[in-house]
Amino acid sequence: MSAARGDVDEHELTALVDGRLPAERAASIDAYLAAHPEELARLQQYERQRHALRQAAAADIGEPVPARLRVARVLAGQRRRRYWQLGAAAAAVVLLAAGGVVGWAARDWGSGAPPSGHRAQLAATERAITADALAAHQVFSVEVRHPVEVGAAQEAHLVQWLSKRLGHPLVVPDLTSAGFQLMGGRLLPSESGPAAQFMYQNGDNRLTLYERSDTVGDTAFRYSEEHGVGMFYWSDQDFGYALAAQTDRQKLMQLAELVYRQLSGDGAKPRPPPPPGKAS
Amino acid sequence: MAIEAASIEAHIPGLRRFARALARGDRDRADDLVQDSLERALSRWHLRRAEGDLRGWLYTILYNRFLSEQHRQKRRGVHDTLTEAIESELPQIKGGQDEALEHRDLLRAFAALPEEQRAVLHLVGIEDLSYEAAARVLGVPIGTVMSRLSRGRERLRQFMNADLDAGDGAPRRGK
Numbered sequence: 001m002s003a004a005r006g007d008v009d010e011h012e013l014t015a016l017v018d019g020r021l022p023a024e025r026a027a028s029i030d031a032y033l034a035a036h037p038e039e040l041a042r043l044q045q046y047e048r049q050r051h052a053l054r055q056a057a058a059a060d061i062g063e064p065v066p067a068r069l070r071v072a073r074v075l076a077g078q079r080r081r082r083y084w085q086l087g088a089a090a091a092a093v094v095l096l097a098a099g100g101v102v103g104w105a106a107r108d109w110g111s112g113a114p115p116s117g118h119r120a121q122l123a124a125t126e127r128a129i130t131a132d133a134l135a136a137h138q139v140f141s142v143e144v145r146h147p148v149e150v151g152a153a154q155e156a157h158l159v160q161w162l163s164k165r166l167g168h169p170l171v172v173p174d175l176t177s178a179g180f181q182l183m184g185g186r187l188l189p190s191e192s193g194p195a196a197q198f199m200y201q202n203g204d205n206r207l208t209l210y211e212r213s214d215t216v217g218d219t220a221f222r223y224s225e226e227h228g229v230g231m232f233y234w235s236d237q238d239f240g241y242a243l244a245a246q247t248d249r250q251k252l253m254q255l256a257e258l259v260y261r262q263l264s265g266d267g268a269k270p271r272p273p274p275p276p277g278k279a280s
Numbered sequence: 281m282a283i284e285a286a287s288i289e290a291h292i293p294g295l296r297r298f299a300r301a302l303a304r305g306d307r308d309r310a311d312d313l314v315q316d317s318l319e320r321a322l323s324r325w326h327l328r329r330a331e332g333d334l335r336g337w338l339y340t341i342l343y344n345r346f347l348s349e350q351h352r353q354k355r356r357g358v359h360d361t362l363t364e365a366i367e368s369e370l371p372q373i374k375g376g377q378d379e380a381l382e383h384r385d386l387l388r389a390f391a392a393l394p395e396e397q398r399a400v401l402h403l404v405g406i407e408d409l410s411y412e413a414a415a416r417v418l419g420v421p422i423g424t425v426m427s428r429l430s431r432g433r434e435r436l437r438q439f440m441n442a443d444l445d446a447g448d449g450a451p452r453r454g455k
Contacts, residue, residue: 011426017433018404020411046433049440050405052386057297057406065292069311071285074318156421168351171419237348261327264341 008032013039017046125192125214125240130224130233132190133210133242136197137229140186141206141244148184148199158185162196166213168239173209173262175200178255180207207245209259216240221256223249232256236264283325288318291335294407295342301402302346304391313349317342336409339417343399350395382440389439397432400425 008029015021016029033040067073140147150158155172163170165187172182180200188195188210195212216235224231230252231244241263243256295317299310321328321341328337390398396418403414404425415422 010430011423014426014430014433015411018429042434042437045437045440049386049433049436052383053390053401054406056383056387057301057402060297060300061293063293065289065296066311069292069296069314069318071283071288071318071322074315074322075283075285078319078323169347169419238352257327261329264324264327264344 006032013043017043017050121215122217122219125216126219126222126233126235128191129210129212129214129216129240130231130242132188132195132212133197133208133233133244134226134229134231136188136195136210137208137231137244138227140197140199141208147206149186151184152182154184155182162187165194166196166211168213170196170211171263172198173259175207175255175258178202178258180255205245205247207243207247207255210242210244211239213238214240221253221260223253225249234260236260283322287334288321288338291338292318294335295338298339298342298399298402298407299346301390301398301406302343302395304398305387313342313346316349317345320345333413336413336416339403339409340419343417343419346395385440386436389436392439393432393435397428397435400428401432401436404429 012021012025012029021029033043150161152158159170159172162185172185175182179202181202183199183201183206185196185198188197190212192212192214195210197211198209200207200209214235216238218237219233219235222233224233228246229244230247230249231242232252233240233242234256235241241259243252243259245252245255247255292314295314296310299313299317300307303310303313317338321338324341328334390401393401399418400414403409403417404411409417411422411425415425418425420428
């Protein structure tokens with residue numbers, strides 16, 4: 001469908017159907033359609049379909065919004081849940097204090113009785129992901145010749161390929177506003193299936209974003225530091241993410257927020273030009 | 281950043297339309313999706329860029345929620361049956377019979393399109409998002425938006441024409 005026809009391409013015909021063809025192209029397209037009545041008929045049919053679909057959607061306009069979709073109702077529901085969560089957290093603190101157990105130790109409970117099945121599983125997943133992410137960071141971020149499997153020049157292919165292997169549409173965050181350029185990415189094996197690593201570079205400093213699908217709850221950012229590598233871990237829906245670099249916590253936090261915001265669906269990704277005179 | 285209820289609510293009818301297009305007209309499922317997206321948007325309000333495009337942000341969240349729901353369902357082996365979902369939602373026939381039937385067929389054909397084509401036909405063709413804005417919502421390059429548009433439109437056209445020709449195993453018009 002996208003094959004060029006003379007100097008007219010399918011995208012321009014699409015734009016014509018949507019009434020978005022640049023004015024300077026109108027004459028060429030008109031000439032093309034005058035010479036190809038079957039193409040004109042095809043586009044007219046597209047236009048009729050577009051119009052009919054709009055009419056069908058317009059039938060829903062003015063329909064009242066159900067109460068459960070009112071912002072006030074959704075907010076009230078969230079407050080209620082937070083209240084119960086706070087209550088549960090407070091109760092947990094009391095129990096821990098009463099038992100003389102240091103909560104932090106729960107992190108390293110391996111063979112002992114887990115605090116609760118689900119929580120223990122989440123903690124184990126988190127440990128597994130952060131350990132794998134750290135290992136992958138240490139191995140590949142120092143690689144000189146082959147730091148990535150597919151380079152940033154083929155970004156579209158990279159995204160498509162890794163999305164397919166991970167079974168989930170991936171988004172490669174744009175970190176140019178923080179001075180980091182995408183180098184590319186690679187596919188990695190893990191005990192819970194394929195994982196992806198994206199690598200970025202700012203001068204000599206390399207940053208990796210590791211992600212994979214796993215049994216994770218939604219968790220807030222958690223920072224850890226090992227062998228001079230700082231890492232933020234968080235999870236969102238069915239994915240665990242780990243962002244690692246040899247940089248200070250404050251800087252990494254800003255980067256983690258930038259990544260998080262783009263992954264969680266802030267469509268408006270800033271793509272500012274790199275700052276002038278910045279060596280990279 | 282304080283939550284501006286009114287500015288969000290202005291987009292709820294649009295979110296419901298988009299959700300219906302994704303959920304193939306299943307209104308309950310669509311409203312569940314909208315509710316889920318609103319919860320997510322409100323709990324992440326502080327992450328929104330103040331100068332960003334609110335509608336695009338909300339649509340992006342909804343689309344991502346839809347995809348992850350699809351993904352979960354596929355993993356669980358749930359397949360929604362197309363006919364069940366949309367047949368009950370098709371408009372009642374009134375006025376000229378032929379025209380009404382054609383209208384029903386078009387909606388049925390639209391519901392049968394792959395979700396990425398439905399999403400782009402809806403955002404561009406019905407909600408009038410720019411190609412750039414639709415690309416941001418769907419997280420794909422503009423070229424992909426354009427290709428999905430032309431493929432989706434062509435598929436609708438083929439469906440409708442096959443319907444007219446009948447025979448040769450083409451989709452049949454249900455009465």
